[in-house]
Amino acid sequence: MLREEIGRLRPGDRLLSSRELVRLHGVSPVTVSRAIGRLAAEGRVVTRPGSGAYVAPAVTPAVASGDDGADMSWQTVALGDRVVDDSAVASLLAPPPEGVVPLTGGYLNPALRPSRALSAAASRALRRPDVWAMPPQAGLPELRRWFAQEVGGDVTPSDVLVVSGGQAALTHAFRALAAPNTPILVETPTYPGARAAARAAGLRATAVPMDRDGVRPDLLAEAFAVTGARVFFCQPTLHNPTGATLSLERREQVLAIARAAGAFVIEDDYARYFASPSTPPPMAALDVHGTVVHINSLTKPLSPSMRVAGVVARGPAAHRLRANQLVESFFVARLLQETALEFVSSPAWRRHLATLETELTLRRNTVVAALSARMPEAELHLVPRGGLHLWLRLPADRDEDALVEAARRAGVLVGPGRVHYPAEPPGPRIRITHSAPVHTAELVEGVRRLATALNGS
Ligand SMILES: Cc1ncc(COP(=O)(O)O)c(C=O)c1O
Incomplete structure (x- = not known):
């Protein structure tokens, strides 16, 4: 039925929402999401989480179905059902449509990036005589040293892998720490x-609940006992999406x-570069037994294209991580590593962090004030001590999907809460990101449009 429906629509048209399809066809949400997933795999629709499923550009279905040009439909059979669900990350990277205020995404607006200083660092890197040589496989020694120093504790450069x-x-x-089909x-x-x-x-991800201070240690212990999991993934500092920061005591627990x-x-x-100075040290700095695998990426404070991160790991786990990267992609391009090193070793790095702190604090305060003035019925989970995101609880009778869709029509993008929950969401939530708009006036306008959508939905 959806295929027929798509045949009647034009590329770019939006399909009915999952909720509407469930109601219309009397099927379960799982069936709807499987059907949409199947159509996405066939190239007939593109999904934008929080926004919906859209008819794919004309060429894709025609090519896949053999109506026009080469017949690629054999691939559907050959590939089977191993569809990689990229919807969560695709929406993170999707550029917002013209004229829409993006209170979404996870990176800095170009105006907040140190683009000129980065280009200067790249020029200096390019002038290095060995810039096109193969780098040491685990990363440039100086860059590994820098990442080790950033973590502190007794982390050494040899514990760092540049990815x-x-x-x-x-x-x-x-991949390195857990076998397929095991729980985390x-x-x-x-x-x-x-x-x-x-x-x-x-x-298989099992969810461990949090409170305003981060993950709940009692439930974490219980979840380990119940599942037998050997990996816990967490964001102890300015957790995305809630903004919670784990205290030193809880980190130790x-x-x-x-x-x-x-x-x-x-x-x-x-x-970590959006956190206040009073933030406790990373868990990796407290760890002496090789328990923690720590990730510090430069994309967030610099640019999504500065794809350089340091992973700290010790013992056989470090070995496996290294082997995994080597087998998968060898190493990170030397030019990018040299550029990152040039930048973080220059005065521009500290200057940039200071500017960011001022700018992001202003943005957060602007959004918090606008929300409390215009949307008092939406409850802020907490005012994070830094970061890019705010987590909002909507009145229990509100339909989260309907609000996200109404907001989009009103010209503002917000993130649906649902995509953040591995298990049942406790109620309607949305995430608001303040780093993507150009300036604070755009943020205020975004909240105004969101309030209009909330009042009208
Ligand atoms: C919590 C968190 N971790 C990791 C990432 C990955 O970012 P990157 O691959 O750009 O370092 C993101 C991106 O949004 C994120 O929000």
């Missing part, structure tokens, strides 16, 4: 890209619990 950004680090870590634990809510990477590695379970902790420190 191609945080997402690659997650994939390497999941994740905070709930969590970063959807981590769920996608875990799923692609064949892992989490470490002790993981250690008692014989498990690894993957510490995604994605927001």
